[in-house]
Amino acid sequence: GRNNTYNAEGAEIYGVDADITWQPTSTVRIFGGFGYTHARYKEFTQAVISYPYPLTPGFVIPPGQTCLGTNGNPFAQLGGNCLLIGDLSGAEMQNTPKFTASIGGNFDIPTSIGTFSIAGNYYYNDGFVGSPDGRVRQGAYNLVDASLTWKPNAGSIYVRLWGKNLTDD
Numbered sequence: 001g002r003n004n005t006y007n008a009e010g011a012e013i014y015g016v017d018a019d020i021t022w023q024p025t026s027t028v029r030i031f032g033g034f035g036y037t038h039a040r041y042k043e044f045t046q047a048v049i050s051y052p053y054p055l056t057p058g059f060v061i062p063p064g065q066t067c068l069g070t071n072g073n074p075f076a077q078l079g080g081n082c083l084l085i086g087d088l089s090g091a092e093m094q095n096t097p098k099f100t101a102s103i104g105g106n107f108d109i110p111t112s113i114g115t116f117s118i119a120g121n122y123y124y125n126d127g128f129v130g131s132p133d134g135r136v137r138q139g140a141y142n143l144v145d146a147s148l149t150w151k152p153n154a155g156s157i158y159v160r161l162w163g164k165n166l167t168d169d
Contacts, residue, residue: 008044008132011093013037027110032103039093041132047088049133050081062086092129099126114152121145141169 019033041047048068051059061067067082104121123143130136147162 006046006048008041008047008088010042010044011040012042013039013093013096015039027108029106030103031105032101034099034101035097036099037096038098039096041088041091041093044088044091044132046085047091047132049084049086049088050131050135051084052135053080053082055082086133088132091132091134094129094132097125097128100124112153114150117147117149117151119147119149142167143169 015035015037017033017035019031021029021031023029051067061082062084065084067084100123102121102123104119106117106119109116109118121144123145125138125141125143127138127140130138143164144166145162145164146166147160149158149160151158
C-alpha cells in the first residue's frame with residue numbers, strides 16, 4: 001500500500017474554546033471546559049471519494065474517470081473501494097469534532113505519611129468524520145479517567161494508581 005497526501009483548496013474554521021479552574025480550598029480543585037468548532041472545506045474540488053465494493057446497481061462512474069486502483073469489472077469486486085475524484089466543498093473537515101466538553105476535579109488529603117490525591121475527569125466528544133468524504137465516522141463517545149496518588153512528605157517521588165477509559169467507551 002501507499003499513502004497520498006493532498007490538500008483542499010480552502011477551508012473555513014472558527015469556534016470557541018473555554019476552560020475554567022476553581023480552587024475553593026487549598027485541597028480541592030475543580031476544572032472544566034468546552035469547545036465548539038465549525039470546520040468545513042470551503043473549496044475541495046479534487047477530493048478523493050470512496051465507494052465500497054460491490055458498487056450498487058445503477059451506480060454511474062462519471063465520464064473520463066475510472067475507479068482508481070482497480071482491475072477488471074468494478075461492479076463484480078467483493079472487497080475494497082472504488083476511488084473517484086469529486087467535489088466535497090462544504091463538507092465537514094475530518095478529525096474535527098463539533099463539540100467537546102470535560103469536567104473533573106482533584107481532592108488532596110494531607111496525612112502524617114504524605115498527601116493522598118484523588119482525581120477524576122469526564123470527557124465528551126460528539127464524534128467526527130474520519131475521512132474527507134464522510135464515509136468513515138467516529139461516533140460520539142465519553143471517557144472517564146481517575147487516579148489515586150500518594151506523595152510522601154519528604155522527597156520528590158510519588159506513586160500513582162490510575163485508570164483510563166473506565167467505562168470502556
